[in-house]
Amino acid sequence: MALSGAPDKAAGAFRTIGELSRETGLPQHILRYWETRFPELRPLQRAGNRRYYRPTDVALVLRIRSLLEQEGYTIRGVQKLLAAERKRPGHGRADPELDIASVEAIRDDLVDALHKDAE
Template sequence: MPATEKAAGALRTIGELAAEIGRPQHILRYWETRFPQLKPLTRAGNRRYYRPDDVALVRRIHHLLSEEGYTIRGVQKLLAEEKAARGRSKAAELQAIRDSLSDALEEDR
């Protein structure tokens, strides 16, 4: 592995991530204000470290904005809709588990 390449799960600095996607660092800081899902770790001196999930989100935001033609507002709406859909999916999954357990209890009686 070359010295400049990090492991897949390693934290990325804002400079590394900005260079990777070809955007200036201030754009990433701006995205943090527009996308509440994007929360890098901050250390002394406000140094930002992006976890693998943050890196994936930044790549996705960049792709949607630069290649898919979305606006900031459009990406915000898309991410919010996906979050709501995941919430509904989890609720349905929990309901199915509850129903299954309820059926099992009924069978035991």
């Protein structure tokens, strides 16, 4: 499930709850509900409790949605699956593919910014 829209946002950019809602088609109240049910889903919260979803949060939202809608899991089933994954050895290590994608997105943003400054 690829994110649609948001041509002005890089893949590694943080997203507000409104942007994530529009890109995934999930209502904002569902995203807030999932935060109460899945401890892994913890967007950054700034002043006024404004939520900022990191790329890892976006990937988790898409995964939860897929497990619920396509694979037929219940909320409790997804909770158990994610909890079991947390208990696996090596869980604390970052996903190297995700890290590379994030670094490449930051690099692309910096290159764009340098080009705009040179103009």
